[in-house]
Amino acid sequence: xxxxxxxxxxxxxxxxxxxxxxxxxxxxxxxxxxxxxxxxxxxxxxxxxxxxxxxxxxxxxxxxxxxxxxxxxxxxxxxxxxxxxxxxxxxxxxxxxxxxxxxxxxxxxxxxxxxxxxxxxxxxxxxxxxxxxxxxxxxxxxxxxxxxxxxxxxxxxxxxxxxxxxxxxxxxxxxxxxxxxxxxxxxxxxxxxxxxxxxxxxxxxxxxxxxxxxxxxxxxxxxxxxxxxxxxxxxxxxxxxxxxxxxxxxxxxxxxxxxxxxxxxxxxxxxxxxxxxxxxxxxxxxxxxxxxxx
Amino acid sequence: xxxxxxxxxxxxxxxxxxxxxxxxxxxxxxxxxxxxxxxxxxxxxxxxxxxxxxxxxxxxxxxxxxxxxxxxxxxxxxxxxxxxxxxxxxxxxxxxxxxxxxxxxxxxxxxxxxxxxxxxxxxxxxxxxxxxxxxxxxxxxxxxxxxxxxxxxxxxxxxxxxxxxxxxxxxxxxxxxxxxxxxxxxxxxxxxxxxxxxxxxxxxxxxxxxxxxxxxxxxxxxxxxxxxxxxxxxxxxxxxxxxxxxxxxxxxxxxxxxxxxxxxxxxxxxxxxxxxxxxxxxxxxxxxxxxxxxxxxxxxxxxxxxxxxxxxxxxxxxxxxx
Numbered sequence: 001x002x003x004x005x006x007x008x009x010x011x012x013x014x015x016x017x018x019x020x021x022x023x024x025x026x027x028x029x030x031x032x033x034x035x036x037x038x039x040x041x042x043x044x045x046x047x048x049x050x051x052x053x054x055x056x057x058x059x060x061x062x063x064x065x066x067x068x069x070x071x072x073x074x075x076x077x078x079x080x081x082x083x084x085x086x087x088x089x090x091x092x093x094x095x096x097x098x099x100x101x102x103x104x105x106x107x108x109x110x111x112x113x114x115x116x117x118x119x120x121x122x123x124x125x126x127x128x129x130x131x132x133x134x135x136x137x138x139x140x141x142x143x144x145x146x147x148x149x150x151x152x153x154x155x156x157x158x159x160x161x162x163x164x165x166x167x168x169x170x171x172x173x174x175x176x177x178x179x180x181x182x183x184x185x186x187x188x189x190x191x192x193x194x195x196x197x198x199x200x201x202x203x204x205x206x207x208x209x210x211x212x213x214x215x216x217x218x219x220x221x222x223x224x225x226x227x228x229x230x231x232x233x234x235x236x237x238x239x240x241x242x243x244x245x246x247x248x249x250x251x252x253x254x255x256x257x258x259x260x261x262x263x264x265x266x267x268x269x270x271x272x273x274x275x276x277x278x279x280x281x282x283x284x285x286x287x288x289x290x291x292x293x294x
Numbered sequence: 295x296x297x298x299x300x301x302x303x304x305x306x307x308x309x310x311x312x313x314x315x316x317x318x319x320x321x322x323x324x325x326x327x328x329x330x331x332x333x334x335x336x337x338x339x340x341x342x343x344x345x346x347x348x349x350x351x352x353x354x355x356x357x358x359x360x361x362x363x364x365x366x367x368x369x370x371x372x373x374x375x376x377x378x379x380x381x382x383x384x385x386x387x388x389x390x391x392x393x394x395x396x397x398x399x400x401x402x403x404x405x406x407x408x409x410x411x412x413x414x415x416x417x418x419x420x421x422x423x424x425x426x427x428x429x430x431x432x433x434x435x436x437x438x439x440x441x442x443x444x445x446x447x448x449x450x451x452x453x454x455x456x457x458x459x460x461x462x463x464x465x466x467x468x469x470x471x472x473x474x475x476x477x478x479x480x481x482x483x484x485x486x487x488x489x490x491x492x493x494x495x496x497x498x499x500x501x502x503x504x505x506x507x508x509x510x511x512x513x514x515x516x517x518x519x520x521x522x523x524x525x526x527x528x529x530x531x532x533x534x535x536x537x538x539x540x541x542x543x544x545x546x547x548x549x550x551x552x553x554x555x556x557x558x559x560x561x562x563x564x565x566x567x568x569x570x571x572x573x574x575x576x577x578x579x580x581x582x583x584x585x586x587x588x589x590x591x592x593x594x595x596x597x598x599x600x601x602x603x604x605x606x607x608x609x610x611x612x613x614x615x616x
Contacts, residue, residue, distance in 0.1 A: 023414050030410040031419075037403060038426040041488065044441055045429075047453060063460065064453040110331040117324030129331065132339045134597055136549045138573040139590040142583060143342035166338040169331065198323060227434040229552040230574065245436035249556060252440045259451075262444060269437045277432050281425065284432070288496050 045270070051260070052076065052267040059260050075264030079251075083261075085268060087240060088247040092226055092272075095157050095243060099164045100221040104214055106165060107172025112202050114173070115180025116188070126177055132170035137230045145234055159235040160243075164228065168221040179213055180206065216287035219280045226273070244269050343594065349587035356583045368588035378589060381567040384479065385548060388568060391483035392490050392547040397539055399487075400494025403427060405524055407495070408502040424499060428492035435489065439556030442485045446470040446557070471558050475565040478558045482566060485553050494539045501532035533611075541604045548597050569593045 051064055055072035062069070079085055110129060114122045144163060145154070153159040183206065191201045207214065232243050242250065248269045251257050277284070350368050352361040372378055412420035430438060445453040448469035458466040470477045505527065513523045529536075551570040558566045560575065573593060576586035 027410050027414050030406050031415055034403060034406050034411055034423055038423045041430060041491070042426055044445060044488075047445065048441065063456050065457065065460070106331045106334065109327045113324040113327040117321050117327070119321050119324050125328075129335060132335055134545065134601055135339060135343060136570055136573075136590065136593045136597055137551070138570050138577070139346055139594045140339065140342045141574070142577045142586070142590075143345045144338065147337075162334070163338055166334045170335075173331070223432055227432075227436075229434070229436045229555075230570075245434035248440050249436045252443060252556070259444070262440070266437060266441050266444070270433060273432055273434065273437075274429075277425075277429070284428075285496060285500070288493070288500070 048263060048267045048270070052264045054260055056258055056260050059263075072260075073264075075258070075260035075262075076268060078258070078261045079265035079268060083247060083251060083265065084239070085244075085247065085265070088242050088244045089272065091157060091236075091241060092243040092245075095160050095164075095232075096222045096225040098157075098161045099168060099225040100218040102161070103165045103168040103172055103221045104218050106169040107176050107217065108202070108207060108210075108214070110169065110173040111176030111180050112206065114177040116183060116202075116206065118181075122177070126174055129170045129173040132167050133174075141231055141234045144231075148235060153235075155236055155238040155241040157236075157241065160225075160228075160232050163231055163235070164221075164225045168224060172217050172221070175217065176210065176213065179210060183209075216283055219283045220287050223273075223276065223284075226276075244272070346587040346594075347591050349584050350591045352584045354583045355581060361584070364584055368582075368585045369592075371585065372588050372592060377564055377567055377572060378569070378592075380565070381569045381572045384566060384568050385550075387479060387483060388486065388547045388550050389544060391486040392550065393540060393543045395487050396490040396543065397494050397536065399491055400498055400539070401529075401536075403491070404495050404498035404502060405528060408499050409520070420499075424492075424495060427495045430489045431492040431496075433489075435552040436556060438485065438489055439553055442481070442488075443471065443557055446481055448472060472562050475562065478562060478566050482553050482557050485557060486550075489553075490543060493543070497535050497539055498532055501535040502528065505531045537604075537608055537611075541601070541608075544600060544604070545597060548593065548600060569596075 047064060050067065051059060052075060053071050053073065054062070054068040055070065055074050058069050058072065110125075113119050114125055119125070140163070144159075148154050148156075148159040153162075187205060187209065188201065191205045196204070226243075227245065228243075229245055229249075232246055233249070236242055236246060239250075248265055251262060251265055349361075351364055351366070353364045353367070354361040407420045407423055411423065447453070447455070448471070449467045450456065450459070450465065452468075452470070454470065455466045455468060458468075468477060470481050472478065509527050510523055513527060518526070549570055550568055551574065554560060554566055554568050554571045555574075560567045560571055569589065570593060573586055573589040576589060577583060580586050
C-alpha cells in the first residue's frame with residue numbers, strides 16, 4: 001500500500017498532528033480512483049443528456065458521444081403528448097402516495113399490538129407479516145390476477161395499491177415493532193395516569209413520538225412502490241392505467257418507436273426520481289441505515 | 295485485539311419494556327389492532343401461497359377449464375426440466391453480480407470514501423461521491439433496463455458498439471443482448487452491479503462512523519498499515535452490516551425479474567432464463583398453470599430456506615460474540 005506515511009522520519013507524530021500532515025500521493029490516487037468510479041456510474045446518465053435533445057436526423061447522423069448540433073425538444077414532446085406521460089406520472093404519484101399513507105397506518109397498528117401490547121406469540125407474528133416481504137411476486141401474481149379480475153379491479157390503480165400496502169407494511173411492522181418494543185415506559189405510564197385509552201395513547205402519544213421513523217418509512221414506501229415492476233405489469237393493462245416504468249417499458253417494446261423519443265422518455269422518466277432523491281436525500285440515507293441495523 | 299460489542303443488546307428485563315399499564319393486565323384488546331393488517335395479509339399473501347401450492351398438484355389450463363389431479367407429476371417434471379435447472383444455474387451468476395461483487399467492491403469504495411476521501415479531502419466530496427454511487431439504486435429498474443438496452447443495441451446503432459468502433463478504429467457490431475449467452479448474461483450482470491453497488495456503499499459508510507476513531511489512531515501509532523487496520527478493526531466492526539447486505543441482496547437475487555425481462559426476455563434461446571421469469575412466462579404463455587404454480591412454489595421454498603439459514607448463521611455468530 002502506498003499510504004504508509006507512518007514510518008516517516010518525523011516519528012513523534014501525535015494524532016493531532018496527523019490530521020494536518022500533507023496529503024500523500026497514495027491518498028490522491030485513492031481520491032482519483034473513487035472519482036473515476038463515480039464517473040463510470042454516472043456515464044449512462046451523461047449519455048442520456050447528450051442524446052435526449054437531438055432531433056431524429058441529428059441522432060442518425062452523429063455519434064452518441066457527440067454534442068447535439070441543435071437543441072431539439074421533439075423527442076420530449078412526442079413522449080409527453082403522444083405517450084401521455086402526464087397520465088402515467090399521475091398514476092405513479094397516486095399509487096405511491098396511497099401506498100405510503102395506508103401502509104404506514106397498517107404498520108403502526110400492527111406494531112402497536114406487537115411492540116406496546118406485547119401480545120402472545122409476537123415473534124411469530126412479526127415473521128408472519130415479514131412473509132409478505134419474502135414471498136416472490138410470481139407466487140402472488142396469478143391468484144391475485146384472477147381475484148382482481150373477478151371483483152373488477154384489473155387495470156384499476158387500487159389493485160396495485162392494495163397489494164403493495166401489504167408488501168410494504170411487512171417491513172414497516174418489523175421496524176416499528178422493534179422501535180415500540182423499547183418505547184419509554186414513563187411516557188406510557190403518564191398517559192395512563194391521565195386516563196388515556198389505548199387508542200388515545202396511540203394517536204396522541206406514540207405516533208407523534210415515533211414521527212421521524214414514520215416519515216422515513218413513508219419516503220421508502222413511496223419510492224419502493226414507484227419502482228415496482230412485475231405486479232403492476234400484470235395488473236395494469238390499459239394504456240390509461242400505466243405507471244411511469246410501465247409506460248417506458250411498453251415504448252421500448254414497440255418496434256416503430258423512434259430512438260430519440262425513447263431516449264427523451266427515459267430522461268423524463270428519471271427526472272421525478274432525481275427530484276425526489278434531492279429532496280429526501282438525508283431521509284433516505286438515515287433510513288437505509290435504520291433498516292440495516294435496528 | 296478485543297472488539298467491543300458492535301450493538302447494544304436489548305438486555306432489558308421484561309419489566310422495563312414498553313407496555314401501557316393495564317387494569318386487569320389483559321392484552322386481549324390489542325388483537326383488535328391486527329384486524330386490518332391480518333385480513334389484508336391473509337387475502338393478498340397467504341391465500342395466493344396456499345392456492346398455488348395446491349395448484350402445483352394439479353393440471354390446469356386456466357380460465358373455465360377443469361382442474362385435473364396430477365399428484366407429484368409437476369414436481370417430478372420440474373427436476374427433469376432443463377430450462378428450470380438452467381434458470382437456477384443462472385441464479386449463481388446473479389448472486390455473483392448482485393451480492394458478491396457489490397459487497398466486495400462496496401467495502402473497498404466505502405473504506406476509501408470514508409477513510410481517505412472523507413478524512414483527508416473533506417466530508418463534502420465524500421458525501422457527493424456517495425450520492426453518485428447511490429443514484430442507480432433509486433431508479434426504477436425498468437427505466438435503468440431501458441437505458442441499458444439502448445446503450446447495448448446491436449449493430450452500428452448501439453452506443454457501446456459505436457464507442458468501441460471509435461476506440462479500435464474498426465467496425466464493431468456485437469449483438470450484446472441477442473448474440474450469445476456470454477454477452478447477454480454478461481450485460482445483465484453489468485446492469486445488476488451498476489444498480490446494486492450504491493447500497494453496500496451507503497450502509498458500510500454509515501457503519502464505519504460507528505467505529506471509534508481512537509482505535510484507528512492507536513493502530514496507526516502501532517505502525518499498522520491501512521490494510522492491516524482494515525482487516526483487524528474495520529471488518530470485524532461492520533460485520534453486522536455485511537451480514538444484512540448479504541441477506542437482503544441474496545433474497546433479491548433469488549427473486550430477480552425485471553433486468554432479465556427488459557434486457558434479454560430470457561433469450562437468446564432461453565439461455566438467460568431466471569426462475570422468476572420462467573414462472574411468469576409459464577403463467578402467461580404456458581399451457582399448464584399447475585406446472586407454473588410448481589415453479590413458483592419451488593422458488594418460494596428456496597427463498598424461505600435461504601432466509602432461515604441466513605438468520606440461523608447470524609444468531610449463532612451473535613451468540614459466539616456475546
